[in-house]
Amino acid sequence: MSGGDVLSTLLASEIRADLLVLFHRNPGLIDTVDGIARRIGRTSITVNADVGELLQLGLLKQKRIGASEVVYLDRAKDRQILESVANHLKTINIGGEK
Amino acid sequence: MTTPRSKIGPSGFDQLFSGKAENQLRVKTGIVELDEMLRGGFMPGDAVMLAGSAGTGKTTLALQYLVNGVKQGEPGIYVTFEELPDQIHRDAKNFGWDLRKMEEEDKFRVICTSPSLVLETGDNSLLDDVLRDIQPRRLVIDSLSHLEMFVKRDDMRMEAYRVVRYLKTHGVSSVLLWESPQISGGSFSVTDVGLSFLVDCIVALKPVEIESSMRKALVILKMRGSDHDKRLREYEITPAGIKIESAFTNYEGLISGSPRKVASEKFMELFRGASEKQKRA
Numbered sequence: 005m006s007g008g009d010v011l012s013t014l015l016a017s018e019i020r021a022d023l024l025v026l027f028h029r030n031p032g033l034i035d036t037v038d039g040i041a042r043r044i045g046r047t048s049i050t051v052n053a054d055v056g057e058l059l060q061l062g063l064l065k066q067k068r069i070g071a072s073e074v075v076y077l078d079r080a081k082d083r084q085i086l087e088s089v090a091n092h093l094k095t096i097n098i099g100g101e102k
Numbered sequence: 103m104t105t106p107r108s109k110i111g112p113s114g115f116d117q118l119f120s121g122k123a124e125n126q127l128r129v130k131t132g133i134v135e136l137d138e139m140l141r142g143g144f145m146p147g148d149a150v151m152l153a154g155s156a157g158t159g160k161t162t163l164a165l166q167y168l169v170n171g172v173k174q175g176e177p178g179i180y181v182t183f184e185e186l187p188d189q190i191h192r193d194a195k196n197f198g199w200d201l202r203k204m205e206e207e208d209k210f211r212v213i214c215t216s217p218s219l220v221l222e223t224g225d226n227s228l229l230d231d232v233l234r235d236i237q238p239r240r241l242v243i244d245s246l247s248h249l250e251m252f253v254k255r256d257d258m259r260m261e262a263y264r265v266v267r268y269l270k271t272h273g274v275s276s277v278l279l280w281e282s283p284q285i286s287g288g289s290f291s292v293t294d295v296g297l298s299f300l301v302d303c304i305v306a307l308k309p310v311e312i313e314s315s316m317r318k319a320l321v322i323l324k325m326r327g328s329d330h331d332k333r334l335r336e337y338e339i340t341p342a343g344i345k346i347e348s349a350f351t352n353y354e355g356l357i358s359g360s361p362r363k364v365a366s367e368k369f370m371e372l373f374r375g376a377s378e379k380q381k382r383a
Contacts, residue, residue, distance in 0.1 A: 029188040031205070032212040034228060039216050043186070067231075070222025074215075 005061075007092025010085055013061055019046065020054040027064070027077040034076040061085070129240070129275045132170020133163075135346035139322055139331035144303060147273055148326070149266045151246075151297065153280040154307030158318060159339045160279045162197065163307070164242040165190070166343040167277055168210065169199045176239035177209045179232060181220075183248040187212035197343050208236050217248040221261055233272055241269060245279035246297070259296050266300055282306070302326040307337075310356045319356055320346060 005013075015021055022044045027033060033040070037055050038048040055075060058064040062081045066073055128143030137143050144150055154160050168178035182190060190212050194201045204210035211232050219228050220243075232238075246262060253261045262278075269276045278301065298304060304323040309316050320337045322330045333349040334356050353361045 030186045030212075030214055032187045032214055034213060034215045034219065036216070036219070067226060068224070069219055069226050069228050070224035072219060072222055074219060074228070 007088040007090075007095075010061070011089050011092060013057060014063075014085075014089070016057070017054055019044075019051055020057065022046075023051065023054055023058060024063075028082075031077050031079060031082075034074050036072050036074055040075060129176075130170070130174065131167045132173065133166060133344055133346060135335070136320075136344075139335065139346070140303075140325065141329055141331075144275055145325075145327060147270055147275055148302035149269065149300070150275075150277045150303040150305060151280050151301040152277050152305050152307070153282045155281065155283055155309065158307035158309060159337070159344055160281075160307060161190075161193070161244060162339055163305075163344045164244060164277050164279060165194055165199065165201075166197070168240055168242055169194070169201075169204075171240040172204050172209045177236045178240040178242070179211045179213060179229070179236070179238045180242045180244065181213045181215070181229070182244045183215065183217045184244065185214075187214050197341065211236055211238075218252045220265065221249065221252055227268065229268075233274075238274055240277070241274045242277045243279065245281055247279070247281040259300065262297050263300050298324070308356070310350075310361055312353060312356075312361050319350060 013020075014024060023040070026040070026044055033043075035043070037052060040055070041048045041051040044051070055064065059066055059075065062078060063085055064075045065078045065081075066075050068074075127146055128137070128140070129146050129148075130137050130143040131140070152160050152164060165180065168180055171178045180190065185193075191201050201210055201212060205212070213229070213232060215228060222228070243265070246265070249261055249265075250258060266276070266278075280297070301324075303325045306321050306323050308319045308321070310319050311317075318337050318339075319334045321334045322332070333351075335349050336347040338345050338347065350356055350361075352363055354363075355361050
């Protein structure tokens with residue numbers, strides 16, 4: 005996936021942007037989808053799809069703790085993604101042309 | 103010709119008997135006066151309860167313990183159930199502690215989660231990954247009181263025991279924060295669910311009203327396997343963290359909530375008053 009595609013995926017919705025801000029400010033956050041939704045003032049139904057997209061991108065990881073599924077930021081993957089987005093941004097000028 | 107000394111020879115024994123070796127094994131809080139009160143620091147691997155009401159500086163003291171640990175080469179983890187890491191980072195920065203930098207260097211982690219996830223049982227524990235990643239020597243849970251929201255009162259002691267044993271098994275020296283609305287009365291009851299017996303050491307923080315001003319007192323109520331300072335010491339929250347001052351030697355009844363000057367101090371006050379009067383006459 006190119007840096008541009010990654011950027012488009014990351015910023016595809018307001019909820020996804022809220023999730024990005026939450027996990028970037030709080031990289032040690034480990035919670036259920038329900039708990040994460042509550043932390044950004046939403047419900048699990050509304051954030052489910054966006055969490056799924058970020059899991060697919062690899063930015064978030066999921067694991068089972070007892071009877072609960074939790075999600076958390078993959079710090080190494082996050083660094084990679086940031087780098088790829090930064091490299092992409094370097095290739096475009098303010099007007100948006102390459 | 104002198105006999106060569108073994109590395110574990112007489113010098114080691116000298117240290118042991120002089121108490122130096124034991125002192126070196128202690129987990130130093132890095133707060134000089136507190137370490138003196140603890141006769142060198144906490145015992146390695148111990149579970150310490152840090153109890154106090156809101157605003158007494160539990161979080162500050164706990165963070166200071168972890169930050170000083172990092173400075174001594176001991177990675178630390180701060181588990182919070184209430185505040186988001188962002189807030190912890192900001193508050194720590196006010197004391198000059200750059201937790202973000204420590205996190206980037208893999209020496210520190212702020213984990214924010216729900217107490218219910220800590221209570222989950224199964225093959226994976228919530229903290230398994232982070233314990234493996236940064237191999238902490240110190241860990242703080244802020245606070246154990248939050249487990250009460252998810253556990254029946256009768257099960258609280260058993261669940262807390264499980265948490266304490268998990269940390270001990272991993273060789274981590276833990277500080278467990280406990281929100282005590284008040285620590286007073288003759289029984290010195292810190293928790294009403296019997297957790298005092300589970301921990302190895304209890305440090306209590308208490309606001310005290312003396313002569314119409316609020317001051318703060320710190321006391322070590324319990325320390326398994328070690329002598330410790332039994333006195334109530336005054337402390338302040340300064341821009342550099344917790345600073346422990348002298349003992350409240352002139353007052354009694356601080357814990358019961360009715361502080362009064364000790365008899366000798368009252369006598370001295372009378373004597374000083376009489377002496378002043380005589381001088382004026």
